[in-house]
Amino acid sequence: MGEVTRRDFLKGLIGGLVVGAALGLGGGYAAAPKGVVTETVTRTETVTETVTASPSPSPPPPAKKIKAGFIYVGPIGDYGWTYAHNSGRLYVEKQFGGTVETVYIESVPEAEALPKIESLIAEGCKVIFTTSFGFMDPTLEAAKKYPDVWFWHCSGYKRWDNMGTYFAELYQPYYLCGLVAGAISQTLKFGYVAAYPIPEVVRHINSWVLGIWEGLWRRYKRGDLSLDDLKKVEVHVKWLYSWYDPPAATDAARSMVEMYDADVLAFTEDSPATLQVAEEYQKAGKKVWSYSHYSNMRDYGPTAHLIGQLVDWGLMYEYILAYYLAGVARSMDLWWLMGDGGDIREGWRKGKGAAFIWLDEWGDLKAELAAKGVPDWAIDLLLKRETLMKERYWDPWSGSFWAPIFKELTGKEGIVDREGNVRIKPGEVADHDLLWSIDWFVWGLAEPVPKG
Amino acid sequence: MVELTMINQFLIGALTVGTIYLIATLGEVLAERSGIVNLGLEGLMEVGATVGIIVAIFTENPWLGFLTAFITAAIISVIHAFACITLKLNQFASGLALYIFGLGIGITFRGYARDVMLGPKELMKIPKIRLYPVKIPLLGDLPVIGALFSLNVMAYFAVILSIVFWFILFRTRIGLDIRSVGENPAAADAAGINVFRLRYIAVIIGGGMAGLSGAYLMLAHTPQIMGAPIILGRGWIAIALVIFSFWNPLRALLGAYLFGGLEIAYFWLQGIEIFKGVIPLLKAVPHVSAIILLTIMSIEALRRRIGAPEALGKPYSRE
Numbered sequence: 106m107g108e109v110t111r112r113d114f115l116k117g118l119i120g121g122l123v124v125g126a127a128l129g130l131g132g133g134y135a136a137a138p139k140g141v142v143t144e145t146v147t148r149t150e151t152v153t154e155t156v157t158a159s160p161s162p163s164p165p166p167p168a169k170k171i172k173a174g175f176i177y178v179g180p181i182g183d184y185g186w187t188y189a190h191n192s193g194r195l196y197v198e199k200q201f202g203g204t205v206e207t208v209y210i211e212s213v214p215e216a217e218a219l220p221k222i223e224s225l226i227a228e229g230c231k232v233i234f235t236t237s238f239g240f241m242d243p244t245l246e247a248a249k250k251y252p253d254v255w256f257w258h259c260s261g262y263k264r265w266d267n268m269g270t271y272f273a274e275l276y277q278p279y280y281l282c283g284l285v286a287g288a289i290s291q292t293l294k295f296g297y298v299a300a301y302p303i304p305e306v307v308r309h310i311n312s313w314v315l316g317i318w319e320g321l322w323r324r325y326k327r328g329d330l331s332l333d334d335l336k337k338v339e340v341h342v343k344w345l346y347s348w349y350d351p352p353a354a355t356d357a358a359r360s361m362v363e364m365y366d367a368d369v370l371a372f373t374e375d376s377p378a379t380l381q382v383a384e385e386y387q388k389a390g391k392k393v394w395s396y397s398h399y400s401n402m403r404d405y406g407p408t409a410h411l412i413g414q415l416v417d418w419g420l421m422y423e424y425i426l427a428y429y430l431a432g433v434a435r436s437m438d439l440w441w442l443m444g445d446g447g448d449i450r451e452g453w454r455k456g457k458g459a460a461f462i463w464l465d466e467w468g469d470l471k472a473e474l475a476a477k478g479v480p481d482w483a484i485d486l487l488l489k490r491e492t493l494m495k496e497r498y499w500d501p502w503s504g505s506f507w508a509p510i511f512k513e514l515t516g517k518e519g520i521v522d523r524e525g526n527v528r529i530k531p532g533e534v535a536d537h538d539l540l541w542s543i544d545w546f547v548w549g550l551a552e553p554v555p556k557g
Numbered sequence: 558m559v560e561l562t563m564i565n566q567f568l569i570g571a572l573t574v575g576t577i578y579l580i581a582t583l584g585e586v587l588a589e590r591s592g593i594v595n596l597g598l599e600g601l602m603e604v605g606a607t608v609g610i611i612v613a614i615f616t617e618n619p620w621l622g623f624l625t626a627f628i629t630a631a632i633i634s635v636i637h638a639f640a641c642i643t644l645k646l647n648q649f650a651s652g653l654a655l656y657i658f659g660l661g662i663g664i665t666f667r668g669y670a671r672d673v674m675l676g677p678k679e680l681m682k683i684p685k686i687r688l689y690p691v692k693i694p695l696l697g698d699l700p701v702i703g704a705l706f707s708l709n710v711m712a713y714f715a716v717i718l719s720i721v722f723w724f725i726l727f728r729t730r731i732g733l734d735i736r737s738v739g740e741n742p743a744a745a746d747a748a749g750i751n752v753f754r755l756r757y758i759a760v761i762i763g764g765g766m767a768g769l770s771g772a773y774l775m776l777a778h779t780p781q782i783m784g785a786p787i788i789l790g791r792g793w794i795a796i797a798l799v800i801f802s803f804w805n806p807l808r809a810l811l812g813a814y815l816f817g818g819l820e821i822a823y824f825w826l827q828g829i830e831i832f833k834g835v836i837p838l839l840k841a842v843p844h845v846s847a848i849i850l851l852t853i854m855s856i857e858a859l860r861r862r863i864g865a866p867e868a869l870g871k872p873y874s875r876e
Binding site: 179180181182183184341342343344346349350351352353355356357359360363364376377378381384385388389404405406407551552 | 563566567570574664667668671680681683684685687689774778779780781783784785786787789791820821823824825827828840
């Protein structure tokens with residue numbers, strides 16, 4: 106670049122960026138849905154931050170109008186994790202009328218979390234939600250630095266006087282998804298497109314596989330399958346090392362159908378790509394099934410779609426903000442299982458709750474699943490397990506439940522890992538801490554959890 | 558025999574993914590042969606992806622999707638051509654601006670299309686418009702190499718395109734003119750070649766190819782309609798592949814399929830004990846080699862040694 110001086114380069118860069126930005130903004134403005142445009146913040150609030158140096162935050166007086174800020178790790182258009190959180194944000198805004206104003210910043214890299222949090226505070230946000238595991242330490246740092254602001258971190262375990270954690274757990278919906286998989290599979294080979302080998306994903310894979318085992322076990326007991334068939338069961342996992350990469354998820358899902366003849370595919374990736382692959386095989390005459398993950402993805406694969414692992418984050422945000430508005434804000438660890446967060450007027454743990462497997466708009470669960478070939482006994486079992494889990498009478502992570510099943514499969518009693526060691530003995534149950542740090546696979550997975 | 562069909566499927570996957578890179582790389586080879594670098598490929602691919610999927614959904618015709626994606630990206634490339642050729646601004650800066658611009662409008666319009674224009678009924682058309690493989694009779698049934706004859710139509714078309722691009726660049730008068738414009742624009746100008754016109758043509762067609770590549774990714778591989786990026790770095794890899802192929806359309810074929818193969822192999826070899834050590838490497842290779850190749854290109858001495866067009870990245874003014 107002999108003739109091009111630094112000044113020319115900068116001129117070009119600035120000129121180019123200005124043109125690009127202007128065109129981009131113009132295009133973006135023209136294209137943005139109306140709802141979003143009106144949401145852009147009007148800075149009418151005068152920021153009168155009286156810094157009181159009180160060491161622990163006193164519960165704020167009931168606020169007339171508050172502003173809540175959201176930090177998202179992905180784009181709100183990802184149709185998975187961030188999309189679901191953003192739906193929750195829109196829900197609370199609607200639910201609280203003019204009382205709660207919300208702002209958000211999307212696609213925030215972990216390293217930029219703290220500056221973005223501070224920019225939201227400068228905008229006058231009094232409650233800040235950070236929605237990725239990687240934002241844990243920056244959120245804690247901000248909580249220590251700004252004691253008069255409330256922080257809520259999704260999926261982490263570090264808390265402070267003014268910082269709580271919240272998570273809507275999906276291992277129970279994954280178990281139910283597995284149950285359907287075990288009931289419908291013809292090849293007895295299963296595939297999972299996974300993001301990262303972290304406890305959350307490992308827990309979901311394990312719960313899905315336990316569900317598969319119950320479905321297969323019932324078929325064995327009914328005489329539909331032999332014990333030899335059960336010995337041939339394989340569950341494969343392909344790791345993306347990314348939360349969002351639809352083309353890679355497509356390749357991973359296809360590889361499992363082609364290599365192992367897997368006919369049910371589950372996934373942890375924030376796009377419907379895996380479901381679309383299943384739908385493509387269905388269209389070509391091969392029965393391959395998949396699910397919705399976090400958001401309603403059914404339209405992307407209506408034939409291949411069974412049920413889903415879905416979360417209504419709005420209920421959680423409503424719960425948290427209601428505490429704040431009532432003037433009794435406190436630091437909590439909210440870990441909601443199925444049935445939690447439901448409307449109490451519907452009866453004891455009868456409401457839909459924050460985590461669930463079916464949307465009303467999909468029609469009648471029984472009829473839809475029966476039309477896809479799920480046997481009636483399996484649908485009844487699915488609904489029974491769902492009710493029992495919601496009402497907290499039953500949980501898949503119980504050693505006693507699995508003792509007779511794994512005894513016949515492996516000769517050992519309890520929940521057995523893929524190497525054949527008993528991890529949860531009869532009489533024991535997996536507790537919160539075990540599930541939050543789980544790094545081993547249950548019996549049936551073809552490959553171990555990758556290290557590092 | 559099971560293994561043979563699996564190899565077949567692996568190759569189909571590799572060639573299908575490789576075609577994404579191939580189409581974009583061919584366009585960039587043409588532009589760089591004329592002396593203009595376009596770092597905006599990623600953004601143009603994003604625009605092509607958006608236009609391709611939206612048009613294909615509404616017309617239920619993937620070919621119209623490809624065509625409009627090509628035309629849209631070509632029109633947007635005019636901005637880059639104008640900035641670099643007429644205004645003589647820095648090509649790298651203009652390319653980066655194009656990248657940001659393309660990424661922004663591509664994602665925004667796709668999100669808009671999903672949220673406002675499309676209902677569930679339209680979304681259900683997506684699997685229908687996906688391109689299915691076309692198997693050439695007899696040849697497609699051969700073991701292993703049958704994969705070469707079981708691709709989708711666009712993948713065959715891309716192979717033909719690379720031969721056409723090579724033929725034009727190295728066997729025709731206009732190709733010679735383009736290359737001379739990229740090597741020594743002053744001499745070419747003195748010889749009566751219209752430097753500006755040729756560069757404009759090369760940049761515009763090159764940009765259009767990037768749009769075509771984005772539409773191909775959408776329609777033949779991963780049909781998605783959401784307000785989030787889809788190219789995810791593949792445009793930068795295509796730029797690196799230009800260097801890997803030494804600015805030769807036929808060698809681009811090799812590089813593109815190699816990188817497509819790496820992308821597929823990452824999943825196919827996962828979980829197989831003997832490949833355990835290679836897996837992290839497979840994931841890193843395309844990105845690391847992209848960085849290395851781009852670094853090589855930014856060092857003038859190295860660039861000359863590997864045969865880059867002499868006037869690459871330099872604006873030409875008549876004085």
